[in-house]
Amino acid sequence: PVAAELEALLASDQALEALPAKFGFVLDGGGGRLPLTDLAADVRLAACYRDGRARVALGMAAMDGVAWLGTTDAADAPAKAVQLARLVLQYSPTRRSATLPSTMQTALSAALGLTDSNAIATRVIAPSERCGLIALTDQTCAVGLGAPFGRLDSETLMRLAAVLAAHDVCEIRLSPWRRLYVAARRETAAQCVSDAARLGLIVDDSDPLMRIDACSGVGGCPSTGLATRQHARMLAAAMARTGFKGSLHVSGCAKGCARSAPAELVLAGDGDHYRIIRHGTVKSASCGMFDPARDGTAAGLFRASENVDV
Structure with a gap:
């Protein structure tokens, strides 16, 4: 109900159309097996x-994490969240909450009429597993199915639907983590996992593909002639062989559409090669070039301790 009312308020307030396209709200029910504590958002409930008494804590993104402003009744939470968004628009130089001065937090809490501003414990629970079997009760499990690069084509979806129907699965949920979740009985959950793996879905959190961001590449974007996702799969195998545990961003061009945050290793398309960037983004200085046609050199990307051409 809080989410539905918040959505209605956002849709009906023309002033909030000035919010940046990536301005986000997160609503976390608390206590779940897969909390949203690590999901970035401008306004957090x-x-x-x-x-x-059941309450809703209201917070916002800050330079050092989440700044919790106080609590309110659930019935008032949607209106308070919208009011906070208006205050961000009014006072933030970038119209994002993270750039509001920390000195304003007390004033914002007072303006919103929140209480308990000094008594909110910041929860930083990070789930240890998100793929594969996740026990819920003695009889039921959730099954997390990862989508390589966050993409599932129609053929895979049809085949997955047939597999799940065969196991009498009727509840499927989307998530913010490039995964689908299905509810299954314990006696059929393991078979769901193995069947999904055969379809090319990710059922193991340690799979290197879960640490790779790759744009659509040639055939999906006119800005590059590089087969980025094919190359990313080749590089995932090299990551597994070398034990590389960091993140990888494979971009077909200098726009870096698939990932804006820094990665341990970035490959930015430049003609038929990639620029190599370590611990940065596509905008950072490169330290060498990588030729995807020489796939035998891929392991060197992950073993190199110095910035060298590969």
Whole structure:
């Protein structure tokens, strides 16, 4: 109900059309097996208890994490979240909450009429597993199915639907983590995992593909002639062989559409080669060039301790 009312308020307030396209709201029910504590958002709402009553904590993104401003009744939470968004528009130089001065937090809390501003514990629970079997009860499991590069084509979806129907699965949920989740009985969950793996879905959190961002590449974008996702799969195998545990961003051009955050290793398309960038983004200085046609050299990308041409 909080989410539905928030959506209605956002849709009906023309002033909020000035919010940046990536301005986000996160609503976390609290206590779940897969909390949203690590998901970035400008405005954050989290269920909590205060004096035996269900409340909603309201916070915002800050330079050093989440700044919790206080709590409110669930019925008032959508309107308070919208009011906070208006205040961000009014006072933030970038119209994003993270760039609001920290000195304003007390004033914002007062303006919103929030309470308990000094008594909110920041929860930083990071789930240890998101793919494969996740036990829920003695009888049920969730099954996390990762989509390589966040993409599932129609053929794979049809085949997956047939597999899940064969196991009497009728509940499927989307997630912010490039994964689908299905609810299954314990006696059929393991078979769901193995069947999904045969379809090319990711069922193991340690799979290197979960640490790779890759744009659509040739055939999906006119800005590059590089087969980025084919190259990313080749590089995933090299990551597994060398034990590389970091993140990889494979971009067909200098725009870097698939990932804006820094990665341990970045390959930025330049003609039929990639520029090599370590611990940066596509905008950072390169330290060498990588020729994807020489796939035998891929392991060198992950073993190199110095910035060298590959």
